[in-house]
Amino acid sequence: MTARMIPLRGARNPVTGTSGTNPGSFSNAPAVGGKLAYSSPDTPGMPPPSDRTAWDFLPDGWRREGAFAVAPAGFVPVTQLEHARLGIVTKEMRRVAEREPHLTAEQVRDEVAAGRMIIPANRVHLSYGLDAMGVGRAAKTKINANMGASPVASDTDSEVEKLRWAERWGADTVMDLSTGGDIDACRDAIVRNSRVPIGTVPIYSMIIGRKIEDLTEEIILDSVRHQAEQGVDYFTIHAGVLREHLPFVKARLIGIVSRGGSLLAKWMIVHGKQNPMYTLFESICDVMREYDVSFSLGDGLRPGGLGDASDEAQLRELDTLGELTERAWRRGCQVMVEGPGHVPFDQIEYNMKLQRQVCHGAPFYVLGPLVTDVFPGYDHITSCIGATSAAYHGASLLCYVTPKEHVGLPKTDDVKQGCIAYKIAAHAADVALGIPGTRDWDDNLTRARAALNWEKHFELAFDGDYARALHDEDLDVDTDFCAMCGHDWCSVRISKEIVEFTSGKVEGYERDAVVKSAALTPEQQATLQKRGVLPPEEIHRLASKTRKAVGAEKGTKAACHSDVASDTDAERLQQAKLITLRIPERGADAE
Numbered sequence: 001m002t003a004r005m006i007p008l009r010g011a012r013n014p015v016t017g018t019s020g021t022n023p024g025s026f027s028n029a030p031a032v033g034g035k036l037a038y039s040s041p042d043t044p045g046m047p048p049p050s051d052r053t054a055w056d057f058l059p060d061g062w063r064r065e066g067a068f069a070v071a072p073a074g075f076v077p078v079t080q081l082e083h084a085r086l087g088i089v090t091k092e093m094r095r096v097a098e099r100e101p102h103l104t105a106e107q108v109r110d111e112v113a114a115g116r117m118i119i120p121a122n123r124v125h126l127s128y129g130l131d132a133m134g135v136g137r138a139a140k141t142k143i144n145a146n147m148g149a150s151p152v153a154s155d156t157d158s159e160v161e162k163l164r165w166a167e168r169w170g171a172d173t174v175m176d177l178s179t180g181g182d183i184d185a186c187r188d189a190i191v192r193n194s195r196v197p198i199g200t201v202p203i204y205s206m207i208i209g210r211k212i213e214d215l216t217e218e219i220i221l222d223s224v225r226h227q228a229e230q231g232v233d234y235f236t237i238h239a240g241v242l243r244e245h246l247p248f249v250k251a252r253l254i255g256i257v258s259r260g261g262s263l264l265a266k267w268m269i270v271h272g273k274q275n276p277m278y279t280l281f282e283s284i285c286d287v288m289r290e291y292d293v294s295f296s297l298g299d300g301l302r303p304g305g306l307g308d309a310s311d312e313a314q315l316r317e318l319d320t321l322g323e324l325t326e327r328a329w330r331r332g333c334q335v336m337v338e339g340p341g342h343v344p345f346d347q348i349e350y351n352m353k354l355q356r357q358v359c360h361g362a363p364f365y366v367l368g369p370l371v372t373d374v375f376p377g378y379d380h381i382t383s384c385i386g387a388t389s390a391a392y393h394g395a396s397l398l399c400y401v402t403p404k405e406h407v408g409l410p411k412t413d414d415v416k417q418g419c420i421a422y423k424i425a426a427h428a429a430d431v432a433l434g435i436p437g438t439r440d441w442d443d444n445l446t447r448a449r450a451a452l453n454w455e456k457h458f459e460l461a462f463d464g465d466y467a468r469a470l471h472d473e474d475l476d477v478d479t480d481f482c483a484m485c486g487h488d489w490c491s492v493r494i495s496k497e498i499v500e501f502t503s504g505k506v507e508g509y510e511r512d513a514v515v516k517s518a519a520l521t522p523e524q525q526a527t528l529q530k531r532g533v534l535p536p537e538e539i540h541r542l543a544s545k546t547r548k549a550v551g552a553e554k555g556t557k558a559a560c561h562s563d564v565a566s567d568t569d570a571e572r573l574q575q576a577k578l579i580t581l582r583i584p585e586r587g588a589d590a591e
């Protein structure tokens, strides 16, 4: 065989210890503190990163002195960006470093100062117990879960329940997108009950009880201030949709799909004026700075279908978002930028790298993107594929999509499905980027799998309850194979029998004997009921455990375990005892 060069590009293998697995990461070598941090190699033709950062957009009266900046006399820093520019490490930066063990608090400060990381942490929400987190390319990829009451469904209690559900399933931030019910009370309840940053789109509440045409500058600033006072950590502000962009929408398949973008476009057409979010931008910045509310610069012209991706309307708005990033940095505000939407897989890298250039490395917060439009009901999957690519190529925060996208308001289980799809995307990208330590989790689960240590396997699994229920659906005993291949065809068990090959076992993963697993929990029983594969009596048997059938008493191995039974005996025992857990084939009784 010809020797092959593996394109490692200098990245370190993230596995700790000496048992690392080749080939490690094919991504670029880490450059934390520089413009790339963790990055994918550029496909030829991709836009290079910007040479500028937030340091090039200091407020009036500030000057650089050494590594940091000096503010005018008497200036009191408020935002994380202002503290970072002055060289101050805040307790929120220290907390971010604790949660990102590959970064020091000083590196977090420097990334915030450069505008490449934000810590969305409203001072009011911090007083309620917000756990500070960072969004940026030097940090691990984060996910956002959307929720909120609509005019036709849901209420405050349900939304708080969804919040708890989203936190349980790993959402790093939550957006309250309520457009119905008691919006104010719902927002207040969500902020007070959340440990994760909360984002909102303030224009939604601005038009409750009035037409968009009646929106005034006073209403805009009052609403922004009210929500800042409530403790919201980041605002989507659609200031990038300009009058000049609207003619480009005509050529689209689906026009403007952003709620905020479409409302503001209507306002501009009715009044014949520029977007008030754009003209009022500095005043909005000043309110947000007071509470350290971060910007999430909205992409009001994001594509709503593959055919509209990377079109003139979207890219012109992106240029404006770059300008707004600079203006917000000059007012001391933290900024991330929102991105598309629906993008064919081959255009994702370009979209990520164009934003990196135009917005000078400000964190990119993307919705999906969906890589195909023809699977409604499964858009958590179509978008999770795009989100994985987006995170590998440049996004820092992934806004989840649930199975209800385009078709209805998500319920709690949809929130779970969306969160899990996006945890997969974020983690897969972090492993690919070679962020130190991220792959340890995978390697540990692989060791448990190689050792056929089912307890450890499910303990390490992201949703161990679900995995355990699926295992026990076919085989309610932990032995040295599972129902997928059965005893004789279990390659992991066979590998274990090859003396020279240790099957990846290491200390701490070997089991002394078959271990009785606990009976199914009510949640695991519910999982199996929902799948509809086993009849209720079989689920009941699983709940009370029938492992005596194979002699797996406490401290003993199952009678069919390869350590105590020949292959023939094991097969006979499985046929006689274990397969009885499977339901008869449909129609078998009639034959």
Ligand code: SF4
Residues within 6 Å of the ligand: 480, 481, 482, 483, 484, 485, 486, 487, 489, 490, 491, 492, 493
């Ligand atoms: S039976 Fe097949 S799927 Fe199950 S542990 Fe063995 S090799 Fe893996």
